[in-house]
Amino acid sequence: PPLSQIYNLNDFEYVASKVMEKQAWAYYSSGCDDEITLRENHFAYQRIFFKPRVLRNVTNIDFSTEILGFKSSVPFYVTATALGKLGHPDGEKCLTRACFKENVIQMVPTLSSCSFQEIVDERNKEKDQTQFFQLYVNSDRKITQKIVENCEKNNIKALFITVDAPQLGRREKDMRSKYTLDASNIQNDVEEDEGIDRSQGAARAISSFIDTGLNWEDIKWFKKITKLPIILKGIQCVDDALLAIEYGVEGIVLSNHGGRQLEFARSSIEVLADLMPILKQKKLDKKIEIFIDGGVRRASDILKAIALGAKGVGIGRPFLYAMSAYGDDGVVKAMRILKDELTMNMRLLGVNTVGELNENYLDLLNLHNR
């Protein structure tokens, strides 16, 4: 169907499922094991209802915000997803261009298909575009240090260290489809091509370098080697969120990696609902920013997360699907759909800015009743 007939983010998923190469679809869409957590990421949002307010003059709606101090037109960002070229020949550069057009922040993945330099060069064609970097930590710290230095040199604004993937989850759909397409650039960056086992799907083929030994002490090392804000991506419980604060990071992403890692990990919106009251009680010297991702498909999901205290929300698959089906235009359209939904939802909720949202707008009675 033409783009004009796409009405929401789920439509992109449907079209992508029809037009994508089987193997690429398997890699993007898969979750781990029986995909319970993948589905739960959506169900959890469906257990939260709104308590809207009325008669509040909602003529001027402003959903712009700051993420880690950087201006964003929206309270969401494009999160890191590997292997963009499985979906589109221009890969991550499609996302870079759409982010520029719509003033959205892009998180560049370690395992991008385009080289890091290509993506940065694409960004540098325009002015004033913010990019973050998602880091998989290599067992060889010298390689990791080089990547971090390269980020600093290239004006990357924050480092999101993925901490939920010491081993990649079993994504059986992906494993069945064997990885043959050469959509990754990791030969250049981190690993010799000969070392790659291609018999277990794309995810496993490209992730063998990730350090299983990564631990909290390493966070001190990162703080020593870089001035970039450090955000831990993949925190999944309150205790680790509190540890992250102790170790002095600038932020955390509550995430189960889009249901691709530990099966039966809880949804991040549920973890957020546990965490926020505890953070409120504590008098913290330093505020950290909380982000969440996983299963966000509607502005209502975004607003629920913001009302629970998230500063921003990461969105992964929908942009990949939009890109795979329609290229740049698809991604731009996906972002515009979310902006339209944000305007309407905020009007109907009775808030003019995202800063006005809080848990009083939510009915959380059933959130924990699975």
Ligand code: FNR
């Ligand atoms: C991911 N994700 C991810 N995360 C990360 O830290 N490094 C990575 O390389 C990838 N790669 C990746 C590939 C694909 C195809 C997907 C779908 C996801 C996880 C991603 O950043 C995010 O946590 C989830 O995608 C959020 O869930 P939704 O929005 O896809 O439901």
